[in-house]
Amino acid sequence: MSEELRVSPIETREVPGKRRFAMVVDVRRCIGCMACQVACKAEYDTPLGVNRTWVPYKVVGKYPNVKKHFLPRLCNHCDDPPCVRNCPVEATFKVDDGGFILQRYERCIGCRSCMAACPYNARFMLPAHRTYTPITNVVDKCTFCFHRVTQNLVPACVQTCIGRSRVFGDLNDPTSEVSYLVAKNATQVLRPEQGTKPHVFYIGADRNQTEFGRDAYRQPEVMELERAAFKRHFKI
Amino acid sequence: MGDYVWFHDVSWHATYAIYFFVIGILAGLSFLSYGSWMMPALRPLREKAAYGSLGLLVVGGLLLIADLSQPLRFLNILNPAYLHFTSPLAWGALNIVAFGVCSLLYIVELRKGEESVRGKTLAMVTALLALGLPIYTGYDLSVHQSRPMWNTPIMPVLFVALAIASGSAVGTLLAGGNQAAQKILREFMLWSTAAVGVMLIGILGTTNYGGSAEELTFMILTTGTMGMLFIGVGFLAGTAAPVAMLFFAHLKERTTGLFLAAILILLGSAALRYALLMGPQQLQTLY
Numbered sequence: 001m002s003e004e005l006r007v008s009p010i011e012t013r014e015v016p017g018k019r020r021f022a023m024v025v026d027v028r029r030c031i032g033c034m035a036c037q038v039a040c041k042a043e044y045d046t047p048l049g050v051n052r053t054w055v056p057y058k059v060v061g062k063y064p065n066v067k068k069h070f071l072p073r074l075c076n077h078c079d080d081p082p083c084v085r086n087c088p089v090e091a092t093f094k095v096d097d098g099g100f101i102l103q104r105y106e107r108c109i110g111c112r113s114c115m116a117a118c119p120y121n122a123r124f125m126l127p128a129h130r131t132y133t134p135i136t137n138v139v140d141k142c143t144f145c146f147h148r149v150t151q152n153l154v155p156a157c158v159q160t161c162i163g164r165s166r167v168f169g170d171l172n173d174p175t176s177e178v179s180y181l182v183a184k185n186a187t188q189v190l191r192p193e194q195g196t197k198p199h200v201f202y203i204g205a206d207r208n209q210t211e212f213g214r215d216a217y218r219q220p221e222v223m224e225l226e227r228a229a230f231k232r233h234f235k236i
Numbered sequence: 237m238g239d240y241v242w243f244h245d246v247s248w249h250a251t252y253a254i255y256f257f258v259i260g261i262l263a264g265l266s267f268l269s270y271g272s273w274m275m276p277a278l279r280p281l282r283e284k285a286a287y288g289s290l291g292l293l294v295v296g297g298l299l300l301i302a303d304l305s306q307p308l309r310f311l312n313i314l315n316p317a318y319l320h321f322t323s324p325l326a327w328g329a330l331n332i333v334a335f336g337v338c339s340l341l342y343i344v345e346l347r348k349g350e351e352s353v354r355g356k357t358l359a360m361v362t363a364l365l366a367l368g369l370p371i372y373t374g375y376d377l378s379v380h381q382s383r384p385m386w387n388t389p390i391m392p393v394l395f396v397a398l399a400i401a402s403g404s405a406v407g408t409l410l411a412g413g414n415q416a417a418q419k420i421l422r423e424f425m426l427w428s429t430a431a432v433g434v435m436l437i438g439i440l441g442t443t444n445y446g447g448s449a450e451e452l453t454f455m456i457l458t459t460g461t462m463g464m465l466f467i468g469v470g471f472l473a474g475t476a477a478p479v480a481m482l483f484f485a486h487l488k489e490r491t492t493g494l495f496l497a498a499i500l501i502l503l504g505s506a507a508l509r510y511a512l513l514m515g516p517q518q519l520q521t522l523y
Contacts, residue, residue, distance in 0.1 A: 054242045073242075082381060088325035089318040109312050110305025113325055116247035119382030121523055124244065125305055137305040193447075194382050212448045212519065231245070 011079040011197065012099050014172060020099045021077070021144055022171040022199040023158070024181045027206070029165040030070040032057055036157035036166060043145070043156040045133045049233065050124040052142040053157050060208050069206040072166065074157070075122035075142035076190065076198030077101050083114035083123065092139075099199060100146050108138040115139060119194045144168075171199065246517040251303040253510040255296055257402070259369050260395065260505065262292035264403010266339070266366035268421075270359040277416035283346055284410050286359075289366070290339045297332065324379055328372035335365040370395035377512070384450040385443050385457070385516040394435045400428035402505040405498035418494055425494075426482040429501055433475045436508070449519060457515040466511035474504010 012018045032055060040046060040053045053074040060067055081101050083092050091108040094101050115123045123141045130136055145155035149168075153159070158168040169176035178201075181187075187201040190210055202210075265285040272282035301310045312318050313329040320326050342358040374392030381387050404424035411417040444454040457466045478497040485493040 051242065055240075056242050057240045085322045086325070086379065088320055088323040088329065089312045089315070090320040107309075107312060107318060108306065109309040111303075111313075111325060112247040112305070113323065113376075116380050116383070116517075119520075119523075121244040121520065191382065212452055212523065 010081075010084070010094055012096060012172075013079050013197070013199075018097050018172060019170045020079070020172045020199070021149065021168065022099075022178050022182070022201060023074070023144070023155075024167045024178050024187070024201045024203065025072050025205075026165050026167070026181070026185075026203040027070060027072075028204040029163040030055070030072060031163050031165075032068065032070045033162055035160045035162055036072060039156040039160035040142075045130070046140075047127050047130055050126070050140070052140070056209065058206070058209050060206065069209055071202070071205055071209040072157075073120070073122075073190075074200060075101060075118075075144070076120050076196065076200045077142075077144055079197035079199060080195065082117040082119070082194075082196060086113045086117040088113065095146070098144075098146075098149070100144050100149075101141070102143055102146060103139060103141060105135050105138045105140075110138055112139065119191045119196060120198070244521045244523075246514065246521055248513060248517065249303070250510060250514070251299055253506075253513045255299045255303065256373050256395070256509040256513065257506045258292050258296040258299065259373055260399040260509070261402045261406050261502075262289045262296060263366040263369045263396075263399040264401070265289040265292070265406060266335075266363050267400060267403055268407045269342075270363035271420075273356045273359050275420055277414075277420050278407075280414055281407055281410060281417060285407060286339070286343055286346055286362075288406065288410070289362075290336075290343060293332070293336055293339060297336075300332075324372055324376045328369075328376065331365060331368040331372055335362065335369065338362045338365055366399075367396065370399040383516045383520065384446060384453040385439060385512070388439060388442070390435055390439060394432065394439070397428045397431040397435065398505050398508065401425055401432055401501050404428065405501040405505075408494055408498040413491060415491075418491065422482055422485060422494055425497060425501060426479060429475055429482070430479050432505075432508075433471070433479060436471055436475065452519050453516050456518050457511060462511055462515050462518070465507045466515060470504050470508035470511055474500055474507055478504070 013020045034055055036053055037051060037055055040051070044052060046052055053072065055070055055072045057068050057070045060069055077099055078101065079099060081094060084094050084101065088111065089107055089109055091104045092101065092114050093104070110125065112125065115125070123139050126136050126138055126140050128137050145153070148155060154168045158166045167177050167181060169178035171178050171182065173179060181203065182201055185203045187203055188205050188210065189198040189201060192198075266289045268278060269282050269285035269289065272278040272285070301307050304310055313326065314333065338358060338361050342355070342362045345352065345355040345358050371392045374395035377383070377386040378388060378391040404421050408418060408421045408425065411421060440454065440458075443450045456462055478500045481493050481497040481500070485497065
């Protein structure tokens with residue numbers, strides 16, 4: 001991104017002296033093992049029914065020309081995040097050095113304004129009861145494993161990715177692997193028209209998954225039973 | 237076949253729609269109470285509207301607090317150290333508190349039973365703050381750039397028109413058989429409901445001609461149960477029918493027709509707020 005494309009003072013991409021972490025997901029290498037989802041669950045004790053990262057898939061085509069497309073999803077740690085703008089109490093904020101979008105659990109009032117603002121559905125409400133973790137009834141999301149990255153580790157999902165589909169690093173460092181991948185490959189971000197400047201870049205993502213399709217309209221009725229069960233379970 | 241779609245819950249549930257409905261009526265009643273200082277025909281409504289408005293503020297405030305997943309932290313939103321002015325919710329919270337304080341002072345002044353300049357000034361300030369309530373609730377939706385239908389600058393204007401329509405409808409019911417007040421309230425209901433209709437047609441048109449997300453949202457809002465609520469109850473029964481009834485009520489001055497129109501407007505504005513809140517959220521749950 002050039003200096004001219006930076007429209008908001010909150011953006012830190014290509015700002016000298018600051019790091020801007022990003023993730024590249026090479027979808028061509030994803031085998032849909034869901035190990036990233038499991039690693040994330042293990043790292044954060046994420047309750048049933050909600051996920052910080054998830055891997056939806058879609059079967060595209062007609063036999064014999066069919067393919068299963070995976071699209072690992074997580075918070076996009078946008079450079080211009082609408083969730084931060086919309087939080088009335090600054091419970092969600094952007095870390096200047098690194099670009100992490102984090103959550104202050106003790107401050108969150110649970111108005112769900114950030115959930116409504118997020119174009120990626122990356123935020124979710126934690127249930128009222130959890131077995132091991134006292135953080136309940138507040139909004140949660142992926143943190144790019146802030147606690148690991150600040151100790152020079154990569155996020156848990158990246159660490160566990162068996163196909164090296166997920167790559168993490170500092171995009172402001174021209175020698176990093178993510179910089180190399182973003183420079184050398186045609187990359188795609190989700191819903192670029194929203195102007196959020198997401199920092200999860202996809203290589204080889206399929207349009208059937210990145211865009212709304214007709215079956216999105218049909219799905220609510222198909223999944224009504226599951227949806228009702230989910231709401232009953234979490235008393236929503 | 238065999239697809240794995242992770243579904244998400246909607247961000248805002250029906251409580252929020254009820255809150256929108258309540259806040260609209262209380263703003264409308266506040267306008268009527270101020271209007272009574274300008275139009276003598278509305279004088280019998282002054283106290284009733286002011287008390288009703290404050291009572292509904294209590295109901296609305298409780299609904300808003302109950303909808304938070306951390307209700308006891310509602311004070312955080314008024315903490316100057318936490319307030320984040322880029323969020324419409326922060327402005328809304330300040331507006332609600334200011335309206336509550338002004339409304340109380342206005343009622344204290346009304347209880348003195350005098351036609352004072354202070355009373356008129358307080359009525360005006362209360363009405364101006366009441367105007368901020370539908371504006372902020374509409375703005376609360378319109379700032380979400382990724383939500384089709386919500387993300388339109390007309391949303392706050394639509395909410396103001398809905399507030400005038402539903403407030404006037406409650407005012408009509410409160411006015412009883414007062415012909416002079418009904419004549420004015422009929423005008424308010426007719427033109428505000430007609431404005432709601434025009435705006436709805438505009439919003440539906442632009443939504444249908446938008447991108448795939450907008451087009452799918454249009455389909456969700458115009459078919460099935462949501463379609464029945466939005467088009468059936470909200471638009472046809474709650475907007476088009478009362479406009480027609482009010483237009484003809486003018487010719488014959490029938491109180492029953494006005495009452496029926498007022499009830500239809502209230503039903504319609506409740507359905508519209510529910511559909512406008514929930515409809516555009518459905519598609520997003522599957523992204």
